[in-house]
Amino acid sequence: MYQVVVAGSINMDVVVSADRHPAVGETVRGYGLNYFPGGKGANQAVAAARLGANTCLLGKLGTDAFAEQLDHFLRDQNIDLTHVLRTEIAPTGTALITVADSDNTIVVVPGANDHLLPDDVTSVEINKGDLLISQFEIPDATIEAFFRHGKERQATTILNPAPAKELSDKLLELVDILIVNESELSFLTNETLNEDPEAGEIARLARKARIHDDQVIVVTLGRHGLLAILGEREIPISGRSVDVVDTTGAGDCFVGAFAGQLSIGSSLDKALEYANAAASVSVQRMGAGISMPTGSDVTAALRQEVTSL
Numbered sequence: 001m002y003q004v005v006v007a008g009s010i011n012m013d014v015v016v017s018a019d020r021h022p023a024v025g026e027t028v029r030g031y032g033l034n035y036f037p038g039g040k041g042a043n044q045a046v047a048a049a050r051l052g053a054n055t056c057l058l059g060k061l062g063t064d065a066f067a068e069q070l071d072h073f074l075r076d077q078n079i080d081l082t083h084v085l086r087t088e089i090a091p092t093g094t095a096l097i098t099v100a101d102s103d104n105t106i107v108v109v110p111g112a113n114d115h116l117l118p119d120d121v122t123s124v125e126i127n128k129g130d131l132l133i134s135q136f137e138i139p140d141a142t143i144e145a146f147f148r149h150g151k152e153r154q155a156t157t158i159l160n161p162a163p164a165k166e167l168s169d170k171l172l173e174l175v176d177i178l179i180v181n182e183s184e185l186s187f188l189t190n191e192t193l194n195e196d197p198e199a200g201e202i203a204r205l206a207r208k209a210r211i212h213d214d215q216v217i218v219v220t221l222g223r224h225g226l227l228a229i230l231g232e233r234e235i236p237i238s239g240r241s242v243d244v245v246d247t248t249g250a251g252d253c254f255v256g257a258f259a260g261q262l263s264i265g266s267s268l269d270k271a272l273e274y275a276n277a278a279a280s281v282s283v284q285r286m287g288a289g290i291s292m293p294t295g296s297d298v299t300a301a302l303r304q305e306v307t308s309l
Contacts, residue, residue, distance in 0.1 A: 002129040002263040004048040004256075005155075007058040007121045007146045008041015009113040009137035010074075010084070011093035012066040013248070013288055018100045030098070037073045037289035038095055039113070040135040040162065043249045047256025047292040049077045051278065053263045056080040058124060058146070059138075060116040062092040067112075073289065083124050087115050093137075097248060099286075104248050108163070113138050118145030128154040131259040135160045140171065147174035156262070160255050161188065169211060177216040178209065179255055185209060185219055202227050203234050218272065220254055220279075222247075228272055237272050240280040240304065249288030254279040256292070277301040 016030040037046075041059050049055040057079050061067035063086055070092065074081055093111040097104050116138045122145050126132070132150040134143045134157075147157045151174055159175040161167050164187040172178070182202075186193050189205045206217040206229040217229045225239035257278035261271035278298045285291035293301075 001054055001265075002131060003127065004045075004053045004055045004131045004133065004259050004263050005058065005124060005126065005150075006041050006045040006048070006055065006133045006256075007116070007138065007142065008044065008133070008135050009039035009093055009108075009110070010042040010057075010059040010061055010070055011039035011095045011108065011111075011113070011137075012036075012070060013038035013095045013097050015097045015099060015248070015287065018098055021098060021100045021103075021105055034287070035069075036287035037070055038249065038287075039093055039289075040137050040160065040252050041133075042070070042074060043252035043288050043292065044133055044135070044160075044256035044259070045079050046074070046077050046289045047253045047278065047282075048260035048263075049079045049256075050292050051257055051260045051295050051298065053256075053260030055260075056083065056124065058083040058116070058121045060085045060087055060112040060120065062086070062090060062112045063088050064091050066092040066094065083120070085116075085120060087112050089115055099246050099248070104246065106248070108137065110137065116142050118142050121146040122149045124149075126150050126153040126155050130155040131158060131263050132156065133158045133160070133255060133259055135162055135255075136165055137163070140168070144171050144174065147171070158255065158259055160251065162251065164188070172211045175211075175215065177218065179218045179220065179251075179258070180209070181220045181222070181251060196224075199227055199234070199236060203229055216268070218258075220251060226254075226272060226276055228268070230268065235269055235272060237276045240277065240301065242280050242284055244283045246286045246291070247283050249291055250279045250283045252288065253282040253292055257298070274298060274302070
């Protein structure tokens with residue numbers, strides 16, 4: 001069994017529910033204020049760990065009350081936190097989330113996450129075959145150093161370029177598996193997808209996004225499932241019909257579950273199918289980190305009927 005190593009953000013999610021999202025300049029009444037562990041890095045680590053993967057998280061917290069709460073939560077998930085550091089320079093990262101109509105809007109205040117430095121992520125022991133994950137809620141230079149450290153040790157690198165922003169060829173060259181949603185794929189290729197794009201159009205843009213032919217591109221499509229590109233091969237996985245409560249963290253659940261399955265020797269196809277089911281479980285629950293499923297949850301979901309892509 002290989003190790004899953006996640007370098008990424010750790011946030012406290014401040015979540016409020018509302019009947020609808022406010023328009024610009026408008027105030028709406030909210031209800032159900034909650035504080036949930038989050039951050040893309042932490043979410044992905046929790047997903048991998050809850051599903052049985054040997055998981056290590058690299059990140060940075062402040063020295064405030066949120067830091068203590070997050071540290072306690074993550075330790076309860078059986079995650080190696082040896083490389084989760086503290087800084088007095090900035091507060092713990094925070095995300096302000098409004099949930100309405102089963103969807104969300106998010107404003108992220110990076111805080112301590114912006115102070116996770118290259119030296120902080122290159123001291124961890126990496127072995128051949130380990131799975132390294134990162135996202136765009138920590139500095140680019142840190143991600144690049146982390147992936148270069150992994151590639152030198154023959155690890156597999158997985159990048160989830162979210163929130164979407166410009167991705168340099170220098171960083172992309174270090175990525176073995178790129179996982180994006182439709183909007184991120186559009187951003188990276190500078191092309192707009194239709195509301196319900198055909199598989200052929202998604203495949204074309206996925207091939208445009210990759211920097212070399214053996215790079216795996218996975219495009220998650222929400223309720224429509226996903227499409228993965230490996231060389232000339234296309235791997236469609238159908239969507240699952242579920243009652244959506246909160247989509248926050250669903251993409252992170254997919255990434256963590258996918259990497260976790262690869263770490264125990266699952267094939268690419270099986271890992272994609274499993275991660276798709278895991279994400280379908282997470283959207284039926286409120287919150288991000290706390291919504292990540294267990295292995296028994298996913299096993300039950302895999303038995304349920306799926307809808308077509």
